[in-house]
Amino acid sequence: MSPASAFSTRVVAADEAGIEETAAILREDGIAAIPTETVYGLAGNAFSFDAAAKIFEAKDRPSFDPLIVHIPPPPRAVGKRLIKWLWDWGVIHPHGLPVTQWGRVSALMDVFWPGPLTIVLPRGDRIPEIVTAGLPSVGVRMPRHPAAASLLRRLDFPLAAPSANPFGRISPTSAGDVMAGLGGRIPLILDGGPCEAGVESAIVQPLLTGRIRLLRPGAATAEEIGRVLGEPLELAPRIPVQEAPAAPGMLENHYAPERPLWMLPHALPELSGMDRRAMKWAISQAQRSGAAVLAFRRHDGGVRESLEAGLGMPLQWFELSEDGDPVQCARELFKALRAMDGSGAGTLFCEPPPGQAGLMYAIGDRLGRASRPLPALC
Ligand code: AMP
Ligand code: MG
Numbered sequence: 001m002s003p004a005s006a007f008s009t010r011v012v013a014a015d016e017a018g019i020e021e022t023a024a025i026l027r028e029d030g031i032a033a034i035p036t037e038t039v040y041g042l043a044g045n046a047f048s049f050d051a052a053a054k055i056f057e058a059k060d061r062p063s064f065d066p067l068i069v070h071i072p073p074p075p076r077a078v079g080k081r082l083i084k085w086l087w088d089w090g091v092i093h094p095h096g097l098p099v100t101q102w103g104r105v106s107a108l109m110d111v112f113w114p115g116p117l118t119i120v121l122p123r124g125d126r127i128p129e130i131v132t133a134g135l136p137s138v139g140v141r142m143p144r145h146p147a148a149a150s151l152l153r154r155l156d157f158p159l160a161a162p163s164a165n166p167f168g169r170i171s172p173t174s175a176g177d178v179m180a181g182l183g184g185r186i187p188l189i190l191d192g193g194p195c196e197a198g199v200e201s202a203i204v205q206p207l208l209t210g211r212i213r214l215l216r217p218g219a220a221t222a223e224e225i226g227r228v229l230g231e232p233l234e235l236a237p238r239i240p241v242q243e244a245p246a247a248p249g250m251l252e253n254h255y256a257p258e259r260p261l262w263m264l265p266h267a268l269p270e271l272s273g274m275d276r277r278a279m280k281w282a283i284s285q286a287q288r289s290g291a292a293v294l295a296f297r298r299h300d301g302g303v304r305e306s307l308e309a310g311l312g313m314p315l316q317w318f319e320l321s322e323d324g325d326p327v328q329c330a331r332e333l334f335k336a337l338r339a340m341d342g343s344g345a346g347t348l349f350c351e352p353p354p355g356q357a358g359l360m361y362a363i364g365d366r367l368g369r370a371s372r373p374l375p376a377l378c
Contacts, residue, residue, distance in 0.1 A: 007187045011175050014147035014192035022190045023154045031055055033164040033178045034151060035192025036143040038116045038200045038219050039171040039334070040178045041070070041161030042186065043151075047090070049128045052160055056130070058185040061167045066133040067160040068201070069140050072152035073114045080106050082113075090126030091140060091158055097122060101206040104229060108204070108212075111228045114144035116197055116219035120205035131160050141201055147192040163200060164189075170255055170334050170341070170370070173198050177338060198331035199362045204233065217362040219330065255334075257341035260286065261348040261371040268295060268303050268351060276310040278377045279349060283311070288346030292316035294336055295351050297324040316343050326359035333363055337370060349374070 012018035014035060022032045029051045031044040042059060044051030046069045056063060074085060083106055086092045097105075105119055123138040132138050140158075143149060152159060163171040165181045172178045175191035202218030204225060214222055214233040226232045262282050265275055283291050291313065298319045308315055318336045321328035340348050350371055353364035 007184055009179060009183045009186055009189060011179065011189045011191050014190050018190055019147060019151050019154070022151055022188060025188055026051075026151075026155060026159070029054075031058060031186055033172075033175070033182065033186060033189040034148055034159075034161065035145050035175075035190060035195065036070075036148045036161070037145045037196045038143075039173055039195055039198070040164040040175070040189075041068075041148075041159075042164035042178075042182065043070070043159040043161040045155075046070075046131055046158040046160035047126045047128070048157070049130055052128060052130045055160060055162065058182060059162065059165070059167050061162065063130070064133050065162075065167070066135055066139060067131050067162050068118050068203075069127065069131065069138055070148065070152060070159040070161050071140060071142050072155070072158075073142055073144075073149050082106070082109050086121075086140065087124065089158070090124040092124045092138060093122035095122060096136070097206055098208065098210065100210065101208075101212075104212060105206055107228055108225065109142075112220050112225070113142040114149065115142070116144075116201040117141065117225065118201045118203040118216075118218075120203060120215065137205070139203060145192060145196070147190060151190070168256055170257060170337050171200060173331075173334050177334070180338075194331075194335075196331070198333055198335070199359070199366060202362070207234070217365045219359070219362065221358045222361055223358060255337075255366050255370045257337050257348060257370060259288075259341055259346065259348050261337075261340075261350060262374040263350050263352055263367065263371040264374055265376070266352065267354065268293070268299050268307060271307065271310075273310070274377060275374070276307070278374050280311060281377060282349075282374060283313075283347045286346035288344070290316070290343075290345040291347040291349065292318060292340045292343050292345035293349045293351075294318045294320070294340060296320050296329055296354055298322050316340070316345050318343075324354055326363070330359045330363055333366060 031054045034043045044055050087094050118139045118141040120137045120139045164178045173195040175189045178189050197219035200218050202220040203216040205213045211234045215236050320332045353360045
């Protein structure tokens with residue numbers, strides 16, 4: 001039986017009964033989509049080869065892309081005791097990092113857990129290699145969504161959970177998004193409402209050099225993490241699609257809508273006549289007519305009208321926020337990309353993010369991977 005027709009997917013509310021039903025599936029090595037504060041995850045027993053294999057199959061995820069392991073919030077265990085608990089549980093391994101780095105890891109756990117920070121640590125004995133794509137390290141995170149926490153507390157194993165979308169596509173921020181991408185491929189979606197953050201966790205890795213590297217910017221900002229460490233994070237280079245990645249969330253072409261998405265060189269009010277000509281060229285290349293524009297803020301009618309007049313066509317407008325508020329923009333980003341993709345417009349454009357500070361860094365990272373820069377015409 002092909003995975004596409006293997007299940008009739010049920011959506012259950014994240015109440016007591018729904019969480020217990022999800023737990024029952026997971027205890028039998030099944031998989032289920034669950035809400036977290038970042039995006040929806042596709043969860044399975046992180047100690048089970050079979051459960052991990054089902055996650056890879058349902059997502060069409062290449063085997064080189066490791067899964068993040070989610071752990072429950074243990075009562076009162078903080079800092080070093082939390083690390084010890086993770087060693088004892090077989091999630092992480094005590095060796096492979098200098099003592100000073102464990103100290104910094106424990107400081108990060110104290111401040112950011114439960115929450116949207118994944119820490120890459122030496123892999124524990126009970127995590128099968130399939131989960132970490134053969135890497136000797138494992139990404140660990142403690143989610144703070146109440147339904148995810150309640151579910152994890154009922155289980156005697158942690159949950160491997162990548163984003164609950166087909167590989168390379170836009171991450172889901174609602175149960176409906178999960179259904180659109182994985183309906184028929186998984187038995188159950190636990191519906192905990194729309195996700196609070198809307199972008200994935202930040203991922204950091206303590207290095208043998210003594211630095212902490214940011215592998216993926218995310219809902220915990222690089223500035224916040226750097227403040228706790230007392231120094232800026234080391235930034236990981238982006239990896240071109242053709243090369244084998246050490247961390248595939250770093251692939252350049254990821255989070256992609258199905259239609260071409262072009263990133264404009266400037267915010268809408270600053271677009272030149274030359275930029276508009278490039279937009280016309282992009283529209284002429286598309287197989288379908290119509291165009292849609294993603295803006296970070298609501299621009300006044302004059303800005304929109306002048307672009308429509310310049311292009312000689314009406315546009316569909318998608319705005320992430322009223323006034324450019326980063327929290328709002330992050331929450332709306334994936335939803336807006338999906339809506340644009342489903343809008344029927346043949347060509348999609350987006351504004352470049354206004355700056356790189358705080359959450360805008362993660363937003364720009366995702367948008368950069370979902371889009372290509374609009375070429376300059378000469
Ligand atoms: P997702 O959960 O779909 O956002 O994807 C998980 C991402 O976390 C992967 O694509 C990697 O980029 C990253 N990741 C997970 N485990 C590791 C690890 N052991 N080392 C490096 N990166 C990791
Ligand atoms: Mg993902």
